[in-house]
Amino acid sequence: GREWTEVGDLGAEKAGRTVLIRGAAQAIRPVSKKMAFLVLRQAMSTVQCVLVADARHVSPHMVKFATALSKESILDVEGVVSVPSQPIKGTTQQVEVQVRKLYCINRAIPNLPINIEDAARSEAEFAKAELTGEQLVRVGQDTRLNNRVLDLRTPANQAIFRIQCQVEHIFKQFLLSKDFVGIHTPKLISGSSEGGAAVFKLDYKGQPACLAQSPQLCKQMAICGGFGRVFEVGPVFRAEDSYTHRHLCEFVGLDVEMEIKEHYFEVCDIVDRLFVEMFDHLSKNCKRELEAINRQYPFEPLKYLPKTLRLTYEEGIQMLKEAGTEIEPMGDLNTESEKKLGWLVRQKYDTDFYILCRYPLAVRPFYTMPCYDDPAYTNSFDVFIRGEEIISGAQRIHTPELLAKRAEACGIDVKTISTYIDSFKYGAPPHGGFGVGLERVVMLFCALNNIRKTSMFPRDPQRLVP
Numbered sequence: 030g031r032e033w034t035e036v037g038d039l040g041a042e043k044a045g046r047t048v049l050i051r052g053a054a055q056a057i058r059p060v061s062k063k064m065a066f067l068v069l070r071q072a073m074s075t076v077q078c079v080l081v082a083d084a085r086h087v088s089p090h091m092v093k094f095a096t097a098l099s100k101e102s103i104l105d106v107e108g109v110v111s112v113p114s115q116p117i118k119g120t121t122q123q124v125e126v127q128v129r130k131l132y133c134i135n136r137a138i139p140n141l142p143i144n145i146e147d148a149a150r151s152e153a154e155f156a157k158a159e160l161t162g163e164q165l166v167r168v169g170q171d172t173r174l175n176n177r178v179l180d181l182r183t184p185a186n187q188a189i190f191r192i193q194c195q196v197e198h199i200f201k202q203f204l205l206s207k208d209f210v211g212i213h214t215p216k217l218i219s220g221s222s223e224g225g226a227a228v229f230k231l232d233y234k235g236q237p238a239c240l241a242q243s244p245q246l247c248k249q250m251a252i253c254g255g256f257g258r259v260f261e262v263g264p265v266f267r268a269e270d271s272y273t274h275r276h277l278c279e280f281v282g283l284d285v286e287m288e289i290k291e292h293y294f295e296v297c298d299i300v301d302r303l304f305v306e307m308f309d310h311l312s313k314n315c316k317r318e319l320e321a322i323n324r325q326y327p328f329e330p331l332k333y334l335p336k337t338l339r340l341t342y343e344e345g346i347q348m349l350k351e352a353g354t355e356i357e358p359m360g361d362l363n364t365e366s367e368k369k370l371g372w373l374v375r376q377k378y379d380t381d382f383y384i385l386c387r388y389p390l391a392v393r394p395f396y397t398m399p400c401y402d403d404p405a406y407t408n409s410f411d412v413f414i415r416g417e418e419i420i421s422g423a424q425r426i427h428t429p430e431l432l433a434k435r436a437e438a439c440g441i442d443v444k445t446i447s448t449y450i451d452s453f454k455y456g457a458p459p460h461g462g463f464g465v466g467l468e469r470v471v472m473l474f475c476a477l478n479n480i481r482k483t484s485m486f487p488r489d490p491q492r493l494v495p
């Protein structure tokens with residue numbers, strides 16, 4: 030009998046068995062009129078299929094049919110698994126399939142805008158080709174994104190979005206185990222939630238409205254509504270003007286908000302346990318995915334400590350100062366100084382993952398709680414991977430008077446957020462939370478150089494399709 034088998038499950042233990050597999054024709058290599066090789070790909074796995082015209086199963090006509098197929102056509106192959114005498118180069122599976130029957134389920138057009146084998150090459154392959162004089166095609170970022178459905182078929186891309194799914198899964202699983210409730214807040218809201226002008230404005234049945242910059246105000250209102258611990262996974266919209274390697278106009282926000290009993294470090298503790306658990310899980314359970322990414326984009330595994338390092342902002346700028354970089358003490362870190370501090374922290378503490386606490390008031394959003402001992406600072410933090418920000422979080426102001434005062438001081442018209450401020454008039458517990466950018470976590474965990482690689486259909490200031 031024949032059995033449907035996944036390409037990734039083909040191994041030596043199946044030798045001699047007849048299997049039925051479906052995949053895309055990644056490569057078609059005619060050898061002679063009587064022989065051809067097909068490389069069949071399914072998700073992250075590839076296998077070599079061998080057609081040999083013999084009197085019994087395969088006719089020369091069938092070999093001709095196979096070699097005339099267009100790349101990326103979807104094929105069903107029935108054949109017998111065999112173990113070749115020499116290791117097979119260029120496929121993930123170390124067995125071959127001796128083809129008995131071949132069906133083309135759906136043809137791809139002959140001239141594809143991207144060749145998957147070209148799109149899957151690593152820098153090391155290009156370097157090697159340069160030495161041997163071999164001409165290899167480089168596929169640029171825009172060509173990839175313009176033809177994303179083809180680009181997504183590379184093993185590295187297949188792996189990236191599986192990792193992304195696991196990050197989201199661990200986020201939810203961990204928080205559910207700590208009694209958090211998953212919520213959904215509206216993405217159509219009446220005004221800015223983070224302050225600042227970077228919002229997408231729209232007309233809401235005659236009323237001015239915008240796409241939510243974050244679930245910030247609503248997740249806090251859920252706390253006011255009696256939910257002690259909440260999280261949300263949802264789209265976040267930022268009308269970014271700048272075109273950078275780490276900003277998107279739409280990204281996935283992983284948000285948390287929780288009551289705090291004594292100290293905002295309770296929020297940092299959740300960050301610490303959540304991410305240590307996530308990194309452990311990824312390294313242990315996503316080996317195949319990490320290997321696939323490493324083959325195309327080699328990277329050093331993330332260094333993290335069993336208990337996440339916490340530094341204060343003041344300690345951070347002191348470290349930078351000692352290394353020759355002066356930071357305005359009440360100002361913010363720019364991308365470059367964040368990167369440099371990440372490097373200094375790695376040298377000193379042997380970690381790529383740390384929390385920086387107690388930011389100056391002037392650089393945090395209006396809803397951030399000032400420090401009790403010195404209101405020029407705040408009970409807030411950012412979290413960094415490899416010197417780039419993935420999280421910002423804080424304790425929030427839970428008294429309506431101070432909240433209104435801080436909003437005004439930040440130039441926000443209190444009338445536009447009156448329902449939010451009113452929520453704190455009816456008895457609201459001390460609370461805090463944080464927001465994580467999903468695409469950033471995956472990008473930085475895998476040390477990828479561009480956030481567009483970790484967004485399936487990225488939205489940036491220049492891209493609305495596909």
Ligand code: 4AD
Pocket residue numbers: 223242243244245267269275276277278279280284285418419420421422423462463464465466467468469480
């Ligand atoms: O730092 P942000 O703007 O903070 C907030 O939205 C707060 N409401 C969070 C909180 O609970 N206090 O955004 C949070 C995270 C950033 O650390 C970053 O990882 C990601 O969201 N992020 C972006 N990711 C992709 N593209 C962008 N334009 C991003 N802006 C922020």
